[in-house]
Amino acid sequence: MKKKITLIIILLIFSLISVNATESSNVNYPNRTIELVVPGTVGQDSDISARLYAEELSKLWKVPVIVNVISNTPSAIRLVHEAKPDGYMALMMNDAFFTNVAQRTIDFGIEDMTLLGIVEQSDGQVLVSRSELGWKNLDDLKEACDKEPDTYTVAVAFGATTVVMGKMLVNEGIQCRLVDSSGGADRIASMLGKHIDAAFLVWSSAKEYVENGQWNVLCILNPERSKVAPEIPTAIEQGYNAEFPTRHFIALTGGVNDDIIRTWNEALSSISNNPDFQELMFEKLFATACFIGKEESLRIFNSRQPLLNEILGE
Amino acid sequence: MLFQKYEKLFSGSFFLLIGILLATQINKIKITNISMDSRLLPIIVVSILSVIGLLLVIEGIVEIIKQKNLNSTKLNFGQITKKNIKNILCCFLITVLFVYLLPIFGFIISGSMLLFGIILTLTPKGKQYKRENIIYYFLFLSVAITTGIYFLFVKIFLILLPRGNIWP
Amino acid sequence: MLEYLNEGLALITNLRCILLLFGGTILGVLFGCVPGLTTNMCLVVMLPLSFTLKSIDAISLLMGIQVGGCTGGLISAILINIPGTPANICTTFDGHPMAKRGEAERAINISLFYSFLGNLLGFAALISIAPWLANFSLKFGYYEFFAIGVFSITIISTLISDSVLKGLGSAALGMALALIGTAPIDYANRLTFGVINLDGGIQLITLTIGLYAFGALYEVAEKDLEIERTIQNTKRNIKGFGISLKEFSQQSFNMIRSAIIGIIIGVLPGLGAHISNLVAYSIAKNQSKYPEKYGTGIIDGLVASETSNNATIGGAYIPLLTLGIPGDGSTALILATLIIHGIVPGPSLFRNQGDIVYAIFLLLLIASFSMLIVIKGLLHYFISALSLPEHILIPIIILLSVVGVFGSTKLIFDIWLCVFIGLLAFFMNKVKIPLGPLLIAYVITPIIEINLRRGLMVAKNRTFWEFFQSPIFCVLICLSILVATLPLIIKIKKQKVF
Numbered sequence: 014m015k016k017k018i019t020l021i022i023i024l025l026i027f028s029l030i031s032v033n034a035t036e037s038s039n040v041n042y043p044n045r046t047i048e049l050v051v052p053g054t055v056g057q058d059s060d061i062s063a064r065l066y067a068e069e070l071s072k073l074w075k076v077p078v079i080v081n082v083i084s085n086t087p088s089a090i091r092l093v094h095e096a097k098p099d100g101y102m103a104l105m106m107n108d109a110f111f112t113n114v115a116q117r118t119i120d121f122g123i124e125d126m127t128l129l130g131i132v133e134q135s136d137g138q139v140l141v142s143r144s145e146l147g148w149k150n151l152d153d154l155k156e157a158c159d160k161e162p163d164t165y166t167v168a169v170a171f172g173a174t175t176v177v178m179g180k181m182l183v184n185e186g187i188q189c190r191l192v193d194s195s196g197g198a199d200r201i202a203s204m205l206g207k208h209i210d211a212a213f214l215v216w217s218s219a220k221e222y223v224e225n226g227q228w229n230v231l232c233i234l235n236p237e238r239s240k241v242a243p244e245i246p247t248a249i250e251q252g253y254n255a256e257f258p259t260r261h262f263i264a265l266t267g268g269v270n271d272d273i274i275r276t277w278n279e280a281l282s283s284i285s286n287n288p289d290f291q292e293l294m295f296e297k298l299f300a301t302a303c304f305i306g307k308e309e310s311l312r313i314f315n316s317r318q319p320l321l322n323e324i325l326g327e
Numbered sequence: 328m329l330f331q332k333y334e335k336l337f338s339g340s341f342f343l344l345i346g347i348l349l350a351t352q353i354n355k356i357k358i359t360n361i362s363m364d365s366r367l368l369p370i371i372v373v374s375i376l377s378v379i380g381l382l383l384v385i386e387g388i389v390e391i392i393k394q395k396n397l398n399s400t401k402l403n404f405g406q407i408t409k410k411n412i413k414n415i416l417c418c419f420l421i422t423v424l425f426v427y428l429l430p431i432f433g434f435i436i437s438g439s440m441l442l443f444g445i446i447l448t449l450t451p452k453g454k455q456y457k458r459e460n461i462i463y464y465f466l467f468l469s470v471a472i473t474t475g476i477y478f479l480f481v482k483i484f485l486i487l488l489p490r491g492n493i494w495p
Numbered sequence: 496m497l498e499y500l501n502e503g504l505a506l507i508t509n510l511r512c513i514l515l516l517f518g519g520t521i522l523g524v525l526f527g528c529v530p531g532l533t534t535n536m537c538l539v540v541m542l543p544l545s546f547t548l549k550s551i552d553a554i555s556l557l558m559g560i561q562v563g564g565c566t567g568g569l570i571s572a573i574l575i576n577i578p579g580t581p582a583n584i585c586t587t588f589d590g591h592p593m594a595k596r597g598e599a600e601r602a603i604n605i606s607l608f609y610s611f612l613g614n615l616l617g618f619a620a621l622i623s624i625a626p627w628l629a630n631f632s633l634k635f636g637y638y639e640f641f642a643i644g645v646f647s648i649t650i651i652s653t654l655i656s657d658s659v660l661k662g663l664g665s666a667a668l669g670m671a672l673a674l675i676g677t678a679p680i681d682y683a684n685r686l687t688f689g690v691i692n693l694d695g696g697i698q699l700i701t702l703t704i705g706l707y708a709f710g711a712l713y714e715v716a717e718k719d720l721e722i723e724r725t726i727q728n729t730k731r732n733i734k735g736f737g738i739s740l741k742e743f744s745q746q747s748f749n750m751i752r753s754a755i756i757g758i759i760i761g762v763l764p765g766l767g768a769h770i771s772n773l774v775a776y777s778i779a780k781n782q783s784k785y786p787e788k789y790g791t792g793i794i795d796g797l798v799a800s801e802t803s804n805n806a807t808i809g810g811a812y813i814p815l816l817t818l819g820i821p822g823d824g825s826t827a828l829i830l831a832t833l834i835i836h837g838i839v840p841g842p843s844l845f846r847n848q849g850d851i852v853y854a855i856f857l858l859l860l861i862a863s864f865s866m867l868i869v870i871k872g873l874l875h876y877f878i879s880a881l882s883l884p885e886h887i888l889i890p891i892i893i894l895l896s897v898v899g900v901f902g903s904t905k906l907i908f909d910i911w912l913c914v915f916i917g918l919l920a921f922f923m924n925k926v927k928i929p930l931g932p933l934l935i936a937y938v939i940t941p942i943i944e945i946n947l948r949r950g951l952m953v954a955k956n957r958t959f960w961e962f963f964q965s966p967i968f969c970v971l972i973c974l975s976i977l978v979a980t981l982p983l984i985i986k987i988k989k990q991k992v993f
Contacts, residue, residue, distance in 0.1 A: 024470050046485055055539075056827035061834055068546060077485050079543070081905060087677070088695035092905060097492075118682050166953055171361065171680045192952045193362070193680045195765070195945075198820045202764055205818065208636035208953065218819070221841050297834060335658075338926040342664045349671055349686055357683040362948040365678035368940070369685055372670045379664040386660070414716040415921075422709070422893075422914045430907055438897075442890045449715060449886035472891060476898060484540045486902040 042273055046077045048102045049263075052089035052109065054196055055082045058215060058298050062133055062261060063105045065294060069284040086172065087118040094119075094126060096266045100273035105132070107261045109173050111318055115325040116172065123314060126264045129277050131305040131313070132285055133261035133294065137234030138178060139245060140167070141219045142211040143204065144229050151232050151251045154211070155187045162188040168200045168212035169193070174257060175213040178234050180324045181255035182248070204228065216242050217299050234258070241299045261300075262310060278306070335390060339383025346377035417448040433491025435470075435477050442469035503853030507861070512555045515548070516858065519559025520865045521873075526560070527567025528877065530577040530708050530892060531899020533700060534564025538828040550836035550851070555858050557832055561825045562862040565768055565804055566610040566870060573602045574881040577707040577892065581699050582768035582807075584934055585776035585800035587707070592792030599878060601737035605794050606801045607870050608736035609750060613802035614863035616754035617761065617809020621816075622856050628810075629817035632762040637950035638962045640763070642971035644943035647770065647935065649979035650777035653786065654931035659987060661928045669936030672697055679945045692908035699769065701900055701909045702916060702937060706930060708896040709917020714924065715889050738794065746798045749779055757803035761810020765942070767823035768804040773935050775803030781978060809859060816840050816852060 047070070051063040060082050067078040083089035086109060093104040104110075104126070113119050142148045146165075148157065158165055167182070167189045169175040179191040192209055194200045200212040204222075211231070216239065222228045232248040233239055234257045248255040263281065265273070284290055285304040294302040305313070350373045356366045421444035428437040446465045480486040507513070519541070526537035537560050545553035568579025573590035586606060593602035620628060635643075648666070655662025675686045676696025687693040738746075753775040760771040779799035780789040789796050811822025819841035821827035833840055838851055845852055870877075881888065900909050923930060954961030962968050 020467070024467070024474075046481070046487060048487060054827060055535075055824065056821060056831040056834075061831055064542070064546065064831070064835070068543065071543075077543075079485050079487070080539075082539075083695075083905070085677070085695035087682075088692075088906075091691065091694075116682060118677070164955070172682055190952070193949050198764065201818065202633060202814070202820050203636065206633035206636055221839075221843055225842070297837070334926045337922075338661055338664065338928050341922070341926070341928075342668070345668065345671065352686045352688060355689075356678075356685050357681070359681040359683060361681040362952050365681055365683040365685060368670070368944055369674050372667050372674060375667040376664065376671065379660050379667060383658075383660050383664070411717045415713050418712055418716040419914070419918065422712070422917075426907065426910050426914060429910070438894055442894060445712070445890040445893065446887055449889065451886065468887075473894065476894060480898055480902070486536070486540065486898065487905075488898060488901060489907065 042100060042276060043074050043076050045101065046079060047074075047100075049078060049080050050089050050093050050102060050104050051080055051082045052084075052086040052104075052106050053082060054084055056198075057196060058135070058217075058300070059105070059107060059261065062294065062298055062300060065290075065297070066105065066132065066263075066281075066284065069287075069290060070280055073280050073284065087113055090119050093264070094121060094266055098127075098266050098268040098270075100265055100269055100277070102266070103129075103277075104264045105261060107174065107259050108177075108257075108314070108317070110262075111314060111321050112172065112174060112177060112325055114318070115321040118172070123264065123311070125267050127267055127269045127274060128262060128264045128307050128310060129274065129281060130307055131260045131262045131303065131310045132281055133300050133302055135259040135261075135298070135300040136216060136239040136241060137256055137258045138175065138213040139216050139219055139233045139242075140178075140182075140211060140213055140231045140248075141204070141223060141228040142231055143207060144226055146210060146229075148211075148231060149229055150246065151182075151187065151248060151253050154189065154231055158188040163190050165189045165211065166192045166209045168203055168209045170196060174259065177321060177324055178213050178255065178257050181234070181257065182253065184324070185248075185253040185255060187253075215299070216245075241295075260310075260313065262314075278304075333387060333391075335383045336387030339380045339385075339387055341380070342376050343380030343384060346373050346380055349373045349376070414448055418445055421445055421448065429489050429491075431492055433493075434488040435473050436491070437489075438473035438476070439466075439469045442473060499849035499853045500857075502850030503855075503857055506551045506850060506854040507555065507857055512552055513861070515552050516555040516559040516862060517865050517869065519556040520563035520862065520869045521559075523560035523563025523565075524567035524570075524866070524869055524873070527564035528570040528579045529895050529899065530571055530579055531700065531704050531896035531902075533580050533899065533903065534561055534568075534582075535824050535828065536899065536902055537564055538825060542828060542832065545832050546835055550833070550838055551854055551858075553832050553836060554829070554855060555862075557829055558855075558858050558862050559865060561808060561829070562614060562805075562859070562866045563869065564825075565808060566607065566801075566866050569606045569610065569801060570603060570870070570877050571881065571892075573606065574599055574878065575711070575888065575892065577711055577896075578703060580769075581703050582772050582804040583800065584703065584769070585772045585931075586797060588776065588790050588800075588931070589792050589794070589796030592790070593794075593797075596792055598737075598792070600874065602792075602794075602797060603870075603874060603878075604735075604737040606797045607867065608738065609746075609798050610801045610805045611863055611867045612750060613754055613757060613805030614808060614859070614866070616751075616802070617758055617806040617812075618856065618859050618863065619809075620758045620806075621809045621812055621859065625813045625817055628758070628762050628813050632764070632814055633818075634967065635763055636965075637946045637953055638965040638968045639971070640765075641943060641946035641950055641962065642965075642968040642975070643763070643766075644939050644946060646971045646975040646978070647774055647777075647939045648943065649975040650774060650781065651932040651935050652979050653777045653781040654929060654935065657927060657929075661926075662932050665923070665928050665930070666932040666936040669933035670940045672702065672933070673937045673940035674944075679941070680948055692906060697912060698904055698909065699938065700903045701912050702934075704896045704900050705913040705916025706920040706934075708892055709913050710920030710924065712889055712893055713917060713921035715885050717921075742794065746794065749795055749798050750802050752782075753779065753799045753802040754806040757806030758810035758813075760803075761807035761822045762813050764814055764820050764822055767811075768807040770938055771803040771807045772800045773931075773938065775799045777935070812855070812859065816844060816855065817842065819844075 049063050049067050051059050053059045063080045067080050071078040093102055096102040114122050148154050167179055169179040169191050171193045197214055197218050200214055203209045204212050223230050230245050233245045234255055235247050236256045282304040285302045291302045294300050353366055353369055425437050425441040443466055481488055523537055526532045527534055538557055545556055565582050568583035569586045571577050571579040572583040572586040573594050576587050576591035578584045578587055590602045651666045675693055677694055678685050756775045757771040760766045776799045780786045811826040814820040814822050815826045821830045897910055900913055951957055
């Protein structure tokens with residue numbers, strides 16, 4: 014009997030030691046699986062870009078880096094915010110973080126987390142309309158909306174960044190009606206089914222339908238013309254003060270030590286500045302891989318927050 | 328037997344209680360002017376629950392009153408014996424303890440405790456289980472299975488499980 | 496077309512591709528048959544590996560997982576009354592009673608056979624009428640989806656066998672559970688009692704595991720276990736699939752109807768197999784000549800549930816390949832893989848990469864056979880494994896379910912929810928409140944609410960009357976009224992409410 018008790022106790026101790034001793038956070042970070050939390054739905058651009066980064070990080074650090082996509086954005090953010098400050102759980106998302114701050118669905122800001130930096134920049138989304146409506150630019154849309162205010166529907170996702178884009182246009186005097194949608198795929202289906210008149214989409218999703226004449230592209234919400242689609246005029250060029258390029262960042266929870274931050278920064282910088290990786294990101298997602306450090310990133314995001322608060326705070 | 332005898336009363340009270348509990352939360356729902364009022368569906372659901380609960384309670388009371396032999400309405404636990412209640416309570420407490428300890432001690436320790444506790448609770452009291460060292464066999468099984476599951480999912484499938492806060 | 500078919504065949508006829516397909520199927524079946532570990536979880540786990548493979552190899556691996564997972568769930572649904580995945584919930588209603596009668600192997604064989612047929616019918620729809628179905632699905636906007644939701648809710652009346660009030664109460668409870676969390680569109684917190692972890696609502700996996708796995712724990716604890724109990728499988732070594740030609744012909748209409756339901760639900764984005772099996776089962780019961788037998792262990796229920804959930808797979812590939820819109824959660828993961836490998840689904844895919852399209856069609860066909868071979872081959876091992884004594888099996892299932900719930904949601908709070916939902920299930924079983932209406936209402940309520948709200952946003956004067964402009968909406972609402980009122984009137988007449 015004593016032998017059996019001893020055997021069990023040894024087995025238990027062995028299990029615990031083998032599991033935890035080699036995974037001590039203090040020894041050679043990182044030495045176990047890292048989790049990259051991505052708010053959104055699987056298959057969307059955020060998910061794909063996170064997986065591309067995860068693969069590169071995994072190759073660099075020789076530990077598994079897994080992507081965990083969580084559909085409820087505030088829950089996803091909160092999960093990382095409340096994680097242990099050991100650097101093994103990170104958040105990768107876009108400006109939707111700040112729309113959530115503006116809408117007060119989370120009660121903390123980016124300063125309460127450890128922002129590592131911006132890792133990806135994408136063009137702003139394009140506004141497309143059904144070609145049978147005959148609109149070729151924003152002026153046509155405005156004219157139609159002036160004739161029949163609050164009639165023409167534009168699909169956005171409330172709680173995400175597209176609602177900001179929609180409200181920017183509304184603030185510029187385009188009296189369209191903003192309608193909620195789940196995501197890019199939902200907006201494509203609604204456009205194809207003619208249930209809505211216009212929608213914000215990433216160019217890679219809209220391109221095919223524009224090229225085959227089903228849709229017209231009215232503008233792109235970028236500060237300047239896109240390298241991917243230089244023929245699309247910006248809203249600013251057309252006299253409408255609306256631009257919202259997308260930036261993806263990576264952040265850890267607050268209170269992470271400097272060594273861990275340095276390890277992340279070095280890794281992200283080396284991956285983002287790798288020409289092969291940049292080409293891959295551009296080819297798959299029409300996005301630019303880059304690494305903009307914490308200070309500059311904070312400056313960019315903070316400069317936009319007042320506008321988001323104003324547009325979404327109501 | 329108790330539950331079966333007073334089925335409608337219990338179910339009605341349950342729905343009514345849930346309805347009342349949820350009703351206390353309706354006023355806390357933020358009113359926005361985006362599309363439909365977010366309170367509409369909760370109000371409908373709470374109303375349905377309360378009405379159905381009330382109807383079932385009334386039905387249950389009417390049934391009890393209609394029963395001819397009032398002596399038969401005495402509380403009779405019937406098939407639910409004290410041993411069964413003890414088993415159910417034990418299982419519940421073990422699972423509660425498991426979930427409470429999970430973030431503290433991690434999956435392996437808490438999981439082993441869960442398996443061991445529940446196996447011991449549910450094990451029939453027949454002759455073949457009266458061997459002296461059956462407890463040690465169950466303990467070994469619990470630790471081995473939990474450890475195996477942990478390694479399979481964390482190391483091979485990369486599905487992260489709680490490590491426990493006590494570990495560095 | 497023949498040229499693309501040949502090229503597609505050339506792409507997949509290599510040992511690596513076929514091995515990956517079979518390997519994926521085995522993995523999918525294993526994940527599917529363990530409650531809590533879903534097909535989606537297996538896909539997510541294998542996604543990084545798939546990125547390192549060639550495109551067709553990656554697709555074959557993931558497709559094997561998808562087909563295997565959807566079918567694997569029937570094993571635990573039948574043997575231990577806990578659905579392996581939400582797509583197998585209705586399989587428990589008739590599958591487990593058959594297992595308790597000593598017909599476990601027969602139940603599994605029949606379910607497997609009809610899963611296979613469901614896959615084939617989905618495949619047939621995919622290769623023959625995909626573009627037509629895709630265009631048909633586009634006609635469904637917010638009004639139509641709302642009507643589908645209402646229709647699905649009214650089918651609840653068919654799952655109410657005893658007390659009408661209890662059935663409706665169960666449905667209302669399911670609706671209440673679905674409403675917990677942030678409201679769609681305006682993100683108002685509802686019914687969360689100030690608990691931050693409830694902001695995300697109660698996930699389907701948490702609810703299913705709580706109701707079935709933890710509920711089963713208390714059921715087993717209540718039993719007087721003087722003797723060991725295992726699944727009694729008296730009828731072993733079933734010949735064929737345990738169904739005679741006569742039975743097969745009797746089930747033909749049920750099978751085809753369920754397949755059509757599965758395909759249509761698969762085609763409509765945002766629904767999925769967890770809805771198709773509930774709807775198909777309910778309609779089968781509603782239209783049956785002997786509805787009172789459903790739930791007692793008849794093969795009709797198995798046929799409806801398993802045909803529809805597998806047909807949904809083929810249906811979900813239709814909008815994916817033709818429009819680039821995933822039909823459900825699993826195909827969303829497949830979409831991510833395709834994009835990573837430079838394959839952009841959409842209208843031009845058929846023109847520019849027809850060989851890939853036909854390779855995918857053929858893989859779906861082969862995956863159906865691989866699923867059949869894998870489960871048939873491993874059936875006795877599954878039955879042996881799940882025939883462990885209940886006092887050992889149930890705790891292991893609980894532990895694996897916890898892994899599944901935590902793996903999906905990453906929150907310990909959800910495990911707390913499972914514990915208390917299990918108590919709820921135990922109580923509901925004791926006072927005979929049916930679980931079926933709760934589950935349907937839980938799954939359908941978000942579809943009803945989001946489409947009602949979006950429909951109102953789109954409607955000209957923001958009024959509900961605009962919904963009636965849609966012919967599809969009107970037809971579905973009329974059907975709903977018909978489905979809802981007739982059985983209820985019959986039941987109320989039979990019962991003396993007061």
